Amino acid sequence: MTRTVLVTGGAGFLGQACARRFRAAGWRVVGLGHGRWTDDEARVAGYDRWVNAGVTAEALTGLADLGQNLRAVAHCASNGSVPYSLEQPLDAYERTVGSTVMLLEHLRRHAPVAVVLYPSSAAVYGAAPDRPLLESDTPNPVSPYGFHKQMVETLLAAHAACFGQPAVAVRFFSIYGPGLRKQLLWDASGRLLSGESQQTFFGTGDETRDWIHVEDAAALMLHLANRATAAPVIPARLEIVNGASGERVTVREVLERLARLLGSHAEIRFNGTVRAGDPRFYLAAVERMHATGWRPETSLDDGLADYAAWARAARPPAP
Template sequence: MRQTSNTPFPTVLITGGAGFLGQACARRFRVAGWRVVGLGHGRWTADEARAAGYDRWVNAGVTAEALEGLADLGQDLHAVAHCASNGSVPYSLEHPLDAYERTVGITAVLLDYLRRHAPQAMVLYPSSAAVYGAAPDRPLQESDPPNPVSPYGFHKVMVEQLLAAHAACFGQPAVAVRFFSIYGPGLRKQLLWDASGRLLSGESPQTFFGTGEETRDWIHVDDAAALILHLADRVKAKPTSQARLDLVNGASGKRVTVREVLKRLALALGSPAEIRFNGTVRAGDPRFYHAAVQRMHAAGWSPSITLEQGLADYALWARKAHLPAP
């Protein structure tokens, strides 16, 4: 049933709705009482879409045609969690033009649709610590100048600039959450996925890129989705007439070396494999990531899942996910 602008059940559109973060957001918003509309690549039945957290599902990319099919939302649309994006640094290095279109191009299309149909809707964008790029080994502040080292990072900066432009010129409110290392069950790429498969193989030693002293700041996907929901609820509760782009880091605020997180993962997996590093730094991999989280705390939110809890959760899932198909 279509909701009106006076309904106590606000509507959120989630792009990239079949993805890792998109599905986590759908679950969070649905439990919190929002009406959840999803746009993404997933040939789900109505029952499958509801099980994933969606009241309405559109199997399509972020295109002008697909968005025009949602024009009936109009003033009923309160927020957009724009999770659709290229999610790979290596892919951006190998296919920079396509990665640009999947990140910057689709955002321009989305913002033009919102400008015409839902200028009041808050855009919640999962940006990335990749905007900081090459940075010193200290907590990174939202006020630090961007210094990306990969097309992926540059594209995230471009999207933030687009959001700022539409806020200033068209009144479209937006928040860019600069997430650091998001992980959790369902993530089949990046360091923990690759490492868990290798650590479960029974082979030892296992040699990884880098020195092991690189630092990362981890946040569980359920906490990442909870932060996006919190920011949406906060704006809904206290709307402002002045549209702008707000920036906030999304992270634990805790500095952990790659060596330490792999040791903890091996322990959670029950793997005795020796962990080594080859000293080679891959293109696009910054040495240090550590978030300053004062703005996040000032917004009234903190993560609830510790790294120990999260790695245990991930290890339990990874054991099953890496099993060969029967």
């Protein structure tokens, strides 16, 4: 019998990448999200069935027919912005934590053995030392966004312990790739293509990040789903895995590489101001991820070249 995966937040950046990846691997993919797509458009996006709705009790009730055929959920529905969580913390909470409460209650009643794959975040680590961050480290979030991700992990652990719902939280670090129209690389590409001779960015430039291409992020979600559902009995627990390359790169270096790829000669400067919710150092310990039998395939050089080619077409230089 063909395995079915439900992708929430299915119209989003990671959601669509997951849909394409699961479908290519032979899964039946059902999507839930905000997108008024025709059947043909939904199929192009990677979906066999599409529901244009948020993660509400009504929308989930309409999916109750999936029942035991539902083997996995890629729960990508969430607030995806640290600044938004600071500006609108209640709505950000509902989008991240509230949607998860709804989903877990539905699964408890209708699909208690489906494994929940949750794209958590390095923001759970928050303010951390300049060393590889271990899944066993004590969380120390510095934004509502990070706290909300930690709350979801706690909900997943509770439902695993109390109701037997298996789950994997993937603490992704900096996901990037074609189609991402927000965050540092999108903002920087627009500015670097503007033709101006210098550009000033927040911070010192010495902040470190650990990047993972969106296709690798989706491949990791699929790998963990296959690994869980291949087991004779799926353990009723929460597993936490970092999702990253394990490569430490400064913000300055990433922007300089991006500028070269975009053909920009702009001088890159930094204002020394640290924005609220932005930790200084992010580097993942990736031994646990490697132990699952998976490693990312896209190098940062290739991934940035991929992103720059897309950004150049999506954001042509100003006349």
